[in-house]
Amino acid sequence: MSNRLINISLCVLAVVLLTSFSAIASADTPSADSPEQAARLLQQFENIVADPEARQKANAQGQERAQFCFRCHGKDGNSVRDYVPNLASQNPAYLFTQFEKFASGTRKNYVMSKLAEILSAEERVAVAVYFADKPVTPRDNRPEPDMKGRQVYQSLCFACHGDKGHGSHTYPRIAGQPYEFLEKTLLKFKQGDESRKNSPMTAVVGNMSDEDLKAVARWVANMP
Numbered sequence: 649m650s651n652r653l654i655n656i657s658l659c660v661l662a663v664v665l666l667t668s669f670s671a672i673a674s675a676d677t678p679s680a681d682s683p684e685q686a687a688r689l690l691q692q693f694e695n696i697v698a699d700p701e702a703r704q705k706a707n708a709q710g711q712e713r714a715q716f717c718f719r720c721h722g723k724d725g726n727s728v729r730d731y732v733p734n735l736a737s738q739n740p741a742y743l744f745t746q747f748e749k750f751a752s753g754t755r756k757n758y759v760m761s762k763l764a765e766i767l768s769a770e771e772r773v774a775v776a777v778y779f780a781d782k783p784v785t786p787r788d789n790r791p792e793p794d795m796k797g798r799q800v801y802q803s804l805c806f807a808c809h810g811d812k813g814h815g816s817h818t819y820p821r822i823a824g825q826p827y828e829f830l831e832k833t834l835l836k837f838k839q840g841d842e843s844r845k846n847s848p849m850t851a852v853v854g855n856m857s858d859e860d861l862k863a864v865a866r867w868v869a870n871m872p
């Protein structure tokens with residue numbers, strides 16, 4: 649599909665999403681207006697994730713709300729398009745906080761920014777819990793990894809993303825993400841792109857050669 653066609657279909661989809669979501673969105677505050685409110689939301693979220701019963705409930709709710717996410721992120725959170733990240737097994741706090749970033753404009757993506765304005769805090773909790781509990785399925789179109797990628801990973805990435813790339817409470821999981829998403833995202837960080845500004849990643853990859861960047865992306869795409 650040409651870029652133009654993709655843009656048009658995204659717009660159409662966004663309108664459909666907007667209409668459906670306004671119908672189901674509760675009157676809850678859709679996004680944080682201040683750092684204090686953001687911190688409060690995150691705390692509420694942490695409480696739910698830590699309580700097995702509340703988490704189970706959020707998970708069930710999430711399945712319903714997540715219908716709109718399936719056509720891009722996949723039914724089980726394993727993305728169906730290579731430029732779209734997996735949400736499966738992502739650390740739930742990361743999933744949740746990205747909505748704040750899309751809503752505040754620190755992170756930009758046409759569809760996601762619209763969605764972030766519409767989903768209530770409760771719905772964001774529910775979908776984050778739903779997707780975080782799903783396993784990652786290896787993709788069959790992974791490019792060959794090589795030792796150069798492993799070397800870059802071991803020297804520059806593992807300290808934050810962990811030796812398996814599974815992230816932690818504070819860092820995102822990157823293992824098994826689609827190669828295209830990884831390469832594009834790393835290039836955005838390297839170029840200090842508007843769509844992912846104020847990220848610690850910019851300092852990490854700022855001086856990396858494109859060759860090393862692609863090698864590490866191939867490595868990470870193959871991490872289980």
Ligand code: HEC
Nearest residue numbers: 661714716717720721731732733743746757759760763775
């Ligand atoms: C039209 C396709 C589309 C739909 C529908 C969609 N997303 Fe996304 N989503 C994307 C793309 C593309 C990105 C990556 C944006 C970027 O490159 O920064 C993304 C990024 C994200 C991220 C950040 C993940 C990460 O690893 O950085 C989260 C969280 C997310 N989406 C959640 C959702 C949820 C929840 C829904 C449903 C309520 C949803 N998305 C619906 C396309 C979509």
Ligand code: HEC
Nearest residue numbers: 733804805807808819820822830833834847848849852864
């Ligand atoms: C100093 C800690 C740190 C190091 C070192 C680091 N990262 Fe990150 N990385 C982060 C943080 C924090 C984020 C999430 C914040 C953001 O989106 O800006 C992130 C986000 C990412 C993302 C986007 C994930 C997503 O789903 O949106 C990718 C891809 C990534 N890092 C890859 C790498 C690679 C590859 C390396 C090694 C070359 C690396 N990182 C080294 C801290 C680090």
